Amino acid sequence: MGTAVYEKMGVTMSADDVLKSFVPYAERILITGCHGLLGQKLHQQLSPTNEIIGLDLAGETHLSGRSFQYRAIDITQSSPLIDAIIETRPSFIVNTAAITDVDLCEIERDMCWRVNVLAVENLIRAAKKVGAHLVHISSDYVFDGLTPPYKETDPVKPLGFYGKSKLASENILRGCGAPHTIVRTQVLYGVAPQIRPNFVDFVVDRLTGGGELKIVDDQTGNPTLADDLARGIARIIQLRKQGIYHISGSESISRYQFARKIALQFGEDPARIKPIKTADLDQKAERPKDSTFCLDKIWQDLKFRPNDVAGGLSEYQRQRRMLQTAWGGKK
Ligand SMILES: NC(=O)c1ccc[n+]([C@@H]2O[C@H](COP(=O)([O-])OP(=O)(O)OC[C@H]3O[C@@H](n4cnc5c(N)ncnc54)[C@H](OP(=O)(O)O)[C@@H]3O)[C@@H](O)[C@H]2O)c1
Numbered sequence: 108m109g110t111a112v113y114e115k116m117g118v119t120m121s122a123d124d125v126l127k128s129f130v131p132y133a134e135r136i137l138i139t140g141c142h143g144l145l146g147q148k149l150h151q152q153l154s155p156t157n158e159i160i161g162l163d164l165a166g167e168t169h170l171s172g173r174s175f176q177y178r179a180i181d182i183t184q185s186s187p188l189i190d191a192i193i194e195t196r197p198s199f200i201v202n203t204a205a206i207t208d209v210d211l212c213e214i215e216r217d218m219c220w221r222v223n224v225l226a227v228e229n230l231i232r233a234a235k236k237v238g239a240h241l242v243h244i245s246s247d248y249v250f251d252g253l254t255p256p257y258k259e260t261d262p263v264k265p266l267g268f269y270g271k272s273k274l275a276s277e278n279i280l281r282g283c284g285a286p287h288t289i290v291r292t293q294v295l296y297g298v299a300p301q302i303r304p305n306f307v308d309f310v311v312d313r314l315t316g317g318g319e320l321k322i323v324d325d326q327t328g329n330p331t332l333a334d335d336l337a338r339g340i341a342r343i344i345q346l347r348k349q350g351i352y353h354i355s356g357s358e359s360i361s362r363y364q365f366a367r368k369i370a371l372q373f374g375e376d377p378a379r380i381k382p383i384k385t386a387d388l389d390q391k392a393e394r395p396k397d398s399t400f401c402l403d404k405i406w407q408d409l410k411f412r413p414n415d416v417a418g419g420l421s422e423y424q425r426q427r428r429m430l431q432t433a434w435g436g437k438k
Contacts, residue, residue: 129338129411131345132156137197137239139163139182139230140204141170145244147299148337149201150175153344160195162188163204169300182226192233199344200234201242202227209248212269213391223272224279231283240286240347242340245273247293247328247355252395255327256359259291259351259404267392277351288343289351290336293398294365296419297333298426300434306330307423310366314375324363324382327397329355332419342409352405358415359399365416372420 134157140146141161147170150159154172161170161177168177178191182204192200205223206212212219227243234241248270249263265271280287296307304312307330313320331354339354360368367377385394405411414422 129342129345130156131199131341134158134199134344135160135195135197136199136201136344137162137192137195139200139202141177142168142301143203143207144295144297144299144302144305144333145203145336147302148297148333149203149340152334152337152341160191160197162191182229183221185229185232188226188229189233189236192230192239193236196237197239199242200230200239201244201340201344202230203244205244206269206272209267209269209394210391212272213267216268219268219272220275223269224275227276227279231279231285231287234287235283235285240288240344240349241280241283242288242290242343243276243280245277245289245291246270247291247398247400248395249274249277249291250395250398252398255397255399256401257353257398258401259353266395269392270395286347286349288349290340290343291351291353291400292331292336293328293355293400294330295333295336296330296423298423298430299333300430306362306365307369307420310369310380311373311427314370314373314379318379320366320380321383321387322363322366322380323385323388324361325385325396326394327359327361327399328395329357329359329400329402330365330416330419331355332414332422334422335413335419339405339409339411339413342411346409348408352409353400353402354405354411355400355402355413356416356419357402357413359397360416368416369420372417372424 136157137160138149139162142163158174162180166179180187206219249265251264265274296305363382366380370377
């Protein structure tokens with residue numbers, strides 16, 4: 108069949124290839140928080156066939172790419188942010204920047220609100236000026252964890268300040284009048300250079316260092332390989348989907364059982380992990396006990412199936428080995 112052939116960005120693809128692939132093509136996409144775990148995965152997946160503008164706090168970037176440009180911008184600073192967006196005119200803005208330390212958010216409430224909520228207002232103002240579609244990342248912490256599995260339409264009831272800030276950002280978006288998508292995710296893990304350690308990093312580092320671990324067995328959810336989340340977001344951009352989407356790994360498991368599976372994947376003795384209760388920890392923020400997602404919508408709307416725990420951990424292990432080789436043992 109004589110399908111059209113696209114040659115933008117130096118990549119040749121037929122119209123059929125473009126449709127079948129899960130990645131958008133020849134868009135100009137601005138990613139906030141591009142040095143974070145999700146930001147780097149998005150850069151990795153989107154930069155071969157799209158123009159990427161990355162924003163983060165650091166003065167320099169270690170990211171590269173033929174059509175990649177980096178701007179050191181704090182998204183709470185509205186003037187430089189809006190100027191950069193007007194100058195670069197992205198078709199999509201993906202907001203991954205956030206204060207993600209949920210206990211810190213209980214203490215540093217002003218900072219949390221400025222980054223997680225007020226900066227979203229800046230992004231909306233800028234998106235409207237250039238007609239961009241805003242994709243915003245939210246969290247399972249908008250739920251209280253008492254009635255899983257959670258669908259996109261289920262009532263929200265955040266327990267802590269981080270969850271409240273994420274819900275406030277969702278509410279601002281809902282009434283904003285600009286095209287937008289809210290992507291809720293949870294327990295993100297993955298491999299990328301120079302990121303803060305995630306749950307899987309923490310368990311592997313401790314076990315391979317010969318230590319023991321105490322992990323809660325009364326918090327349950329879907330661990331999410333960041334590569335899967337980035338793939339789901341790429342698909343949302345490709346199909347220009349709006350509304351709310353739950354994107355997580357396909358399997359629900361307690362943190363304790365997840366840690367045991369991590370141990371087994373890395374050839375360590377799972378008996379070195381002891382179960383404890385959330386009440387044994389002195390955590391500042393209250394967490395949902397079970398925020399398992401219902402993933403029917405991403406399958407029906409996006410035809411997207413993320414990894415289960417075994418698939419995600421095996422990919423994590425493969426990438427961790429590669430990164431250790433590439434970065435000389437540094438993560
Ligand atoms: N991690 C999880 O388990 C989880 C669960 C549910 C939802 N989420 C959501 O998923 C998204 C991505 O999470 P992630 O784990 O990839 O986060 P991350 O690794 O912490 O990355 C966030 C990035 O944003 C940057 N940033 C922070 N404040 C900024 C500001 N004011 N202006 C510009 N950049 C700023 C951070 O820089 P610094 O490192 O220098 O601060 C970091 O590079 C977030 O919206 C998060 O709330 C995450």
